[in-house]
Amino acid sequence: MPGIDECLLEAMRLPGARGAALVDWTSGLALGTVGEFPGGDHEAAAAEAAEVARLTAEQRAFTPGDHDDGSGEEAADPPVEDLIISNRDSYHVLRFVPTSFDSSVFLHVWLARSDGNLALARIRLGEMAGRLVLG
Amino acid sequence: MTVVGTTPPPRLPVRDKAAGRHRAGGEVSPMLTRLAAERATGVLERERGTLYLTEGRVAHAESPLAPGLDVLLLTHGTLDAGAWREAVEQADEEHGAARLLLGAGRIGQGALEVCHLGALYDAAYFALAPSSTPGRFRYGTGHPFGALRPVAVDALERETLRRRALLHRLWPDPLPDTAPLLRAEPVAAPGLTARQRAVLARVDGVRTASDIARALGRHAFATLVDVRRLAAAGLLTAQFPPPVPQPPPGLTLPRVNDPDITLLKRLRDALEAL
Numbered sequence: 001m002p003g004i005d006e007c008l009l010e011a012m013r014l015p016g017a018r019g020a021a022l023v024d025w026t027s028g029l030a031l032g033t034v035g036e037f038p039g040g041d042h043e044a045a046a047a048e049a050a051e052v053a054r055l056t057a058e059q060r061a062f063t064p065g066d067h068d069d070g071s072g073e074e075a076a077d078p079p080v081e082d083l084i085i086s087n088r089d090s091y092h093v094l095r096f097v098p099t100s101f102d103s104s105v106f107l108h109v110w111l112a113r114s115d116g117n118l119a120l121a122r123i124r125l126g127e128m129a130g131r132l133v134l135g
Numbered sequence: 136m137t138v139v140g141t142t143p144p145p146r147l148p149v150r151d152k153a154a155g156r157h158r159a160g161g162e163v164s165p166m167l168t169r170l171a172a173e174r175a176t177g178v179l180e181r182e183r184g185t186l187y188l189t190e191g192r193v194a195h196a197e198s199p200l201a202p203g204l205d206v207l208l209l210t211h212g213t214l215d216a217g218a219w220r221e222a223v224e225q226a227d228e229e230h231g232a233a234r235l236l237l238g239a240g241r242i243g244q245g246a247l248e249v250c251h252l253g254a255l256y257d258a259a260y261f262a263l264a265p266s267s268t269p270g271r272f273r274y275g276t277g278h279p280f281g282a283l284r285p286v287a288v289d290a291l292e293r294e295t296l297r298r299r300a301l302l303h304r305l306w307p308d309p310l311p312d313t314a315p316l317l318r319a320e321p322v323a324a325p326g327l328t329a330r331q332r333a334v335l336a337r338v339d340g341v342r343t344a345s346d347i348a349r350a351l352g353r354h355a356f357a358t359l360v361d362v363r364r365l366a367a368a369g370l371l372t373a374q375f376p377p378p379v380p381q382p383p384p385g386l387t388l389p390r391v392n393d394p395d396i397t398l399l400k401r402l403r404d405a406l407e408a409l
Contacts, residue, residue: 002243002244002245003244003245003248004245004248004249004252004284006245007245022249026354026356026357026360027256027294027297027298027301027356027357027360028297028301029256029294029297031248031249031252031253043293047297058328060326097249099213099246099249099250100211100212100213100246101207101208101210101211101213101246101250101352102207102210102211102351102352102353102354102357103249103250103253103354104357105249131243131245132243132245132246132249133243133245133246133249134243134245134246
């Protein structure tokens with residue numbers, strides 16, 4: 001089963017991948033990074049992505065209808081699967097990673113828009129997130 | 136209309152926060168920096184936690200204020216207690232418990248790395264907190280758990296300072312981090328996340344944030360984030376520190392721990408932080 005680095009290197013094999021990171025959205029800490037990141041500062045990029053991920057995960061509007069949102073106090077999985085941000089020259093895909101232990105991590109992949117493929121990236125990142133934390 | 140020019144009132148004295156932050160940003164622990172430079176291996180004991188160094192990098196960290204890896208892995212059933220005990224008992228210098236768990240297929244590499252790194256940064260946050268006593272370093276071997284993904288000292292110090300700043304931004308009073316917590320009746324309660332509700336449900340006037348983290352099998356820092364946000368929302372307060380014991384008769388000391396002064400100081404800090 002892959003470790004963090006293997007998982008990030010696999011993400012870098014996606015078409016158009018510029019950078020990949022595993023980030024904790026509570027603290028904004030990057031647990032691992034590969035490749036480059038906007039502005040050249042992967043710590044700042046991780047902190048900013050974490051802020052967006054945290055906000056998304058906490059909004060009731062983005063929670064699926066059948067999600068256990070508090071009647072049972074331990075909602076195990078993050079309510080959101082992934083988050084896609086696009087701009088003129090690139091895509092960012094943030095994939096939440098459900099774990100059996102308590103954590104708050106997501107995979108963040110930065111793709112060049114010219115050769116990035118969002119549909120493929122979504123599917124692959126979902127598979128990678130599953131493999132990364134297989135107990 | 137006549138406008139009368141007056142001299143503006145003098146600026147209120149405000150402590151120079153930028154300078155303070157700059158000082159704090161220099162070095163969290165000069166001793167740790169030195170040990171990293173000489174690529175030392177051993178155990179650094181500080182007031183609120185312990186760091187295990189392997190060739191100048193931090194391989195493991197423990198703090199009585201942060202739940203250990205065992206709590207995180209066992210509370211939610213990621214590992215069963217028997218498998219954990221077995222790995223810890225069989226661990227020796229050559230094969231740390233981490234290698235044994237991975238070798239036996241008890242847990243995946245990715246899951247163990249994510250959980251261990253989380254626990255390491257979590258405990259290091261407390262271990263690197265400002266302390267009143269000097270740290271002690273014993274040269275020797277690493278932790279029996281074994282090095283999984285050792286972290287560079289400067290990265291760990293930067294992250295610790297960032298976490299301190301993050302908590303300060305949420306709610307500038309550090310008292311709820313360590314004191315027993317009490318529920319408060321808010322004037323207008325905001326919507327809470329499921330995680331915050333779980334924390335609030337365990338606030339009983341006795342438990343501290345660390346106790347709640349351990350009970351929930353969560354990282355202590357993540358719990359501090361929830362606690363400070365709940366404090367900012369007015370849903371909980373920290374119990375004031377217990378009164379200082381009376382000085383022996385015949386000796387008069389200035390009373391510096393006056394609750395009114397403490398309250399005023401907290402108010403000032405909160406206002407400055409706005």
